[in-house]
Amino acid sequence: MPDPTVPMSHVMPTYGRLPVALSHGRGCRVWDIAGTEYLDALAGIAVNTLGHAHPRFTAALQDQVGKLIHTSNYYQVPLQEQLAAKLVEISGLQNVFFCNSGLEANEGALKIARKYGHDVLGFDIPQTLVFEGAFHGRSLATLSATANPKIQAGFAPLVPGFVRAPLNDIAAVERLLDANPQTSAIFLETIQGEGGINPARIEFLQGLRRVADERKLLLMLDEVQCGIGRTGKWFAHQWAGIQPDVMPLAKGLGSGVPIGAIVCGPKAAGVLTAGNHGTTFGGNPLAMRAGVETLAIMESDGLVAHAGLMGERLGAALREGLAGQAGVVEVRGQGLMIGIELDRPCGVLLQRALDAKLLISVTADRVIRLLPPLIVSPAEIDEIAARLLPLIKAFLQEPKP
Numbered sequence: 001m002p003d004p005t006v007p008m009s010h011v012m013p014t015y016g017r018l019p020v021a022l023s024h025g026r027g028c029r030v031w032d033i034a035g036t037e038y039l040d041a042l043a044g045i046a047v048n049t050l051g052h053a054h055p056r057f058t059a060a061l062q063d064q065v066g067k068l069i070h071t072s073n074y075y076q077v078p079l080q081e082q083l084a085a086k087l088v089e090i091s092g093l094q095n096v097f098f099c100n101s102g103l104e105a106n107e108g109a110l111k112i113a114r115k116y117g118h119d120v121l122g123f124d125i126p127q128t129l130v131f132e133g134a135f136h137g138r139s140l141a142t143l144s145a146t147a148n149p150k151i152q153a154g155f156a157p158l159v160p161g162f163v164r165a166p167l168n169d170i171a172a173v174e175r176l177l178d179a180n181p182q183t184s185a186i187f188l189e190t191i192q193g194e195g196g197i198n199p200a201r202i203e204f205l206q207g208l209r210r211v212a213d214e215r216k217l218l219l220m221l222d223e224v225q226c227g228i229g230r231t232g233k234w235f236a237h238q239w240a241g242i243q244p245d246v247m248p249l250a251k252g253l254g255s256g257v258p259i260g261a262i263v264c265g266p267k268a269a270g271v272l273t274a275g276n277h278g279t280t281f282g283g284n285p286l287a288m289r290a291g292v293e294t295l296a297i298m299e300s301d302g303l304v305a306h307a308g309l310m311g312e313r314l315g316a317a318l319r320e321g322l323a324g325q326a327g328v329v330e331v332r333g334q335g336l337m338i339g340i341e342l343d344r345p346c347g348v349l350l351q352r353a354l355d356a357k358l359l360i361s362v363t364a365d366r367v368i369r370l371l372p373p374l375i376v377s378p379a380e381i382d383e384i385a386a387r388l389l390p391l392i393k394a395f396l397q398e399p400k401p
């Protein structure tokens with residue numbers, strides 16, 4: 001029976017929500033509707049690159065709202081050209097399709113993989129190689145590419161055409177490609193986010209690039225969570241000195257305004273042609289202005305290098321604070337994408353962190369995930385560590401469930 005004293009929600013109950021409603025923010029701080037202040041070490045899950053209410057970003061969006069929010073892709077949209085040119089410049093790739101979210105960027109990438117298989121490789125049933133631990137979104141195709149049976153449950157039949165490989169095992173990849181000769185693309189997150197902050201190792205990424213080149217396959221790197229400066233380079237794969245053929249982006253690109261992008265290199269740039277793909281909202285002037293301003297502010301304020309430095313500071317504070325602590329499996333990640341893996345499920349830490357006025361995430365049951373805004377200051381990094389470390393230590397003193 002529903003509790004009659006609790007007002008009924010008219011929002012579909014698809015999320016387990018914490019009992020707090022946020023009202024406004026500034027920088028890395030947010031306040032709830034009762035006026036309590038929190039330190040944001042989550043950035044809306046790697047979205048609020050510039051934190052909250054960034055003065056220059058806010059002014060640019062206000063200007064854009066007063067001019068033009070949406071037209072249609074029936075017309076030229078100069079801001080699309082501007083943002084695409086910048087993404088091409090910082091990635092070294094060739095062209096961009098704009099959409100509205102991470103799953104849409106990945107869905108489009110999967111369509112490119114299929115069409116490349118048909119048109120370029122002459123396959124009749126193209127397959128995509130995906131990985132254990134992957135998360136690519138919740139549409140039917142991206143859910144099928146995802147490796148989490150919990151979130152796939154109830155949605156069978158899944159979309160066919162996926163072959164799954166273990167991460168960081170190049171010999172297994174080659175064996176699976178031999179066994180599935182109609183594979184047209186290799187698709188993975190450069191650093192797995194929802195799967196528990198699991199980086200694809202540099203030698204593995206280099207190996208995948210080699211294998212994709214030898215077999216004329218597309219290498220598609222999902223940088224929805226790890227891209228846009230978060231790891232201390234514009235894109236996480238740049239640490240490996242390689243380039244993908246297809247790179248889906250979203251999250252941090254609009255610093256809070258919904259946006260997605262599929263950035264393509266020469267092998268993939270011509271696969272989709274007029275009439276093959278489209279979206280009503282994708283690339284609208286408001287989202288494009290958000291992307292243009294986010295990248296411009298990141299560049300003028302040196303936020304990519306800053307993210308790298310702040311990530312090192314946070315990683316060092318956590319490693320030092322947790323050294324020798326029983327129950328800590330590993331502190332890992334790159335830049336401001338950090339996971340602390342414990343030896344037990346730790347979802348209860350979400351509420352405890354909230355009580356300590358800190359916003360964090362727990363993913364893959366046992367991994368505390370930190371994704372602060374890229375504008376985070378050294379003092380705020382120290383504050384994140386100071387609030388979080390005692391919670392972890394106290395939690396690990398409790399009997400293991």
Ligand SMILES: Cc1ncc(COP(=O)(O)O)c(C=O)c1O
Pocket residue numbers: 045101102103104106135136137138189193194222223224225226250251
């Ligand atoms: C790596 C990765 N890909 C895709 C997605 C899906 O993005 P969205 O939630 O915008 O659909 C996410 C979301 O967490 C993600 O982390």
